[in-house]
Structure formats: structure tokens, C-alpha cells
Amino acid sequence: MRTFLRLEHLFQRLEHQIEEGNTAWSGRIGVESIIDMLTILGRVDIKSELIKELERQSAALENLAYNPNVDSGRLADILTKTRYSLNVIRAMESMPGSELQQNVLLNIVRQRNSIPAGTCGFDVPGFDYWLQGSAARCRNDLTVWYSAFDVIREGISLCLRLLRESAIVTWEEAMGGFFQRMVEKGLPLQLVRVVLPEGAPWYPEISAGRHRFTIRFMVGTAIEDRPIQTEENVKFQLLCCAI
Known part of the structure; x- marks a missing residue:
């Protein structure tokens, strides 16, 4: 699940550069995202990971078909989308993005990317030339390259959306900034989310294991200070996502 979330983050970062970016720096961030x-x-x-998770979700959702409290029409629609996504993913014959392995520009940048400032204009003049081209051409190239990930992007998006929509929402209180909960035996808890009021002076640090998860609410008086756990009681909204 962490891998899905990391890829989702990269998808969103690249989409922002394609939609909003119009400078060489936008193109640079877009290429680094790819x-x-x-x-x-x-x-x-x-x-394999995506097929395994979507199959598990699909089986769990199918078990809800005879629950009178479930919207049968919406459930049928979700199952149809899940099965379609599974069929498309199973039909993939190569690794997602494999066609980009032969892209000369991306390979050159990738080789230099591990070196601090290794993609400067004098190090990779071909990349600099591409970045200095028209913003429209850069956006078009990024869009074409991004399309190589369409199948897994759509599969991950569906998987995470279903998981987030399954959330059980409760209001909780962390005494002295600390909250811990045991995970119910047999509950396939895969994602824990915390919602705080806008402008709250704390942020959550979540750690989880097979049997329990812990939330510590941290505060720092200045960005350069080491954050510490608040001593205040913190009320928050807890979303436990499990299918």
C-alpha cells in the first residue's frame, strides 16, 4: 500500500506540472517525477501487487451483495469497474513504463540524477536544450511519456479510492498528544487517516504494526526546531480504512 501511495504522489506531482507548469523548472520537475x-x-x-489487491477487494465487495443495507446498483457499478481494471492489468505484457527504457533523453537524465546537481546545463546540454524549448512542446512530451503509466495509474486510483471510501469515521481524543489502538483481529486495516481542524498547531506521526497503531501529535515552535510531542489533549477525526 505504501508503494501505491508513493506512486499516487508522483502521479499528482506530474499532473500538476503538465497542467500548470510553463517554465523550464516545471519541465525539470516533470522529468524527475517520471x-x-x-x-x-x-x-x-x-x-502482481495491484492484481492481488484488486482481487482481494473485489472478493470482499462481492460478499456484500446479499446485505440489504447495501446499494446494490452502486455495488454492481463498482464491481464492474474493478473487474474491467483487473482484465486490463492482467493483459499487460510488459512492465509499466517499459517503453520509456529506450528513451535516450530520460536515460541520460536518469544516469546523472543520482549526482548532486548532476543535470546542470553544462553536464547534460541535450536536456537543457529540451527544457529551453517551448512550454507547449514540453507539456506534450510529458503527457506522452506519462501515458505509459495509464493502466497502473487507473488501477491504483481505483484501489485507493475504494479503500478510502470504506473508512469507518470516529471522533477520538489523544491524551497528552498520544493515541493508541489495537487492531481488531481479522480486520484488514490498510490505511489510517487523521483529520484535524484547519490551522491546528499539531501534526500527526503515525506508526503501525500488525496488532496496533499509534498516533503522536507533534508540535514545533519554529521550522528549525526539533518537533516534540504536544502535552495537550488533541481531539481529531480518525478514519480507519479496511475492505
Whole structure:
């Protein structure tokens, strides 16, 4: 699930650059996002992981078909989308983004990307030339490259949306900034979310294991200070997502 969330973050970052970016720096961030995607996908069998998770979600949702409190029409629509996504993912014959492995520009930037400031104009003049081109051409190239991830992007989006929509929402209070809860046996808890009022002076640090999860609410008087756990009692909204 962490890999899905990291890829979702990269998808959103790249989409922002394509939609809003109009400078060389936007193009640079866009290319770095694609390289990060390729790096993650080179380490994880995302196809197998995504199929496994969508199959699990689909089976769990099918068990709700005879529940009179479930909207049967909406459930049928969700199951149709899930099965379609599974069929498309299963039909993939190569690793997502594999066609970009032959892209000369991306490969050059990728090789230099591990070196601090290794993609400066004098180090990779071809990349600098591309960045200095028209914003429209850069956006078009990024859009074409991004399309190589369409299948897994849509699958991950569906998987995370279903998971988030499954959330059980409760109001809780962290005494002295600390909250801990045991995970109910047999509950496939995969995502914990915390909602605080806008402008709250704390932020949550969440750690989780198989049997329990812990939330500490941290505060720092200045950005350069080491954050510490607040001593105040913190009321918050807890969303436990499990299918």
C-alpha cells in the first residue's frame, strides 16, 4: 500500500506540472517525477501487487451483495469497474513504463540524477536544450511519456479510492498528544487517516504494526526546531480504512 501511495504522489506531482507548469523548472520537475516512477517500478512487481489487491477487494465487495443495507446498483457499478481494471492489468505484457527504457533523453537524465546537481546545463546540454524549448512542446512530451503509466495509474486510483471510501469515521481524543489502538483481529486495516481542524498547531506521526497503531501529535515552535510531542489533549477525526 505504501508503494501505491508513493506512486499516487508522483502521479499528482506530474499532473500538476503538465497542467500548470510553463517554465523550464516545471519541465525539470516533470522529468524527475517520471524517473522516480521508473525507479519504483524497477524495484517492485507492481502488476502482481495491484492484481492481488484488486482481487482481494473485489472478493470482499462481492460478499456484500446479499446485505440489504447495501446499494446494490452502486455495488454492481463498482464491481464492474474493478473487474474491467483487473482484465486490463492482467493483459499487460510488459512492465509499466517499459517503453520509456529506450528513451535516450530520460536515460541520460536518469544516469546523472543520482549526482548532486548532476543535470546542470553544462553536464547534460541535450536536456537543457529540451527544457529551453517551448512550454507547449514540453507539456506534450510529458503527457506522452506519462501515458505509459495509464493502466497502473487507473488501477491504483481505483484501489485507493475504494479503500478510502470504506473508512469507518470516529471522533477520538489523544491524551497528552498520544493515541493508541489495537487492531481488531481479522480486520484488514490498510490505511489510517487523521483529520484535524484547519490551522491546528499539531501534526500527526503515525506508526503501525500488525496488532496496533499509534498516533503522536507533534508540535514545533519554529521550522528549525526539533518537533516534540504536544502535552495537550488533541481531539481529531480518525478514519480507519479496511475492505
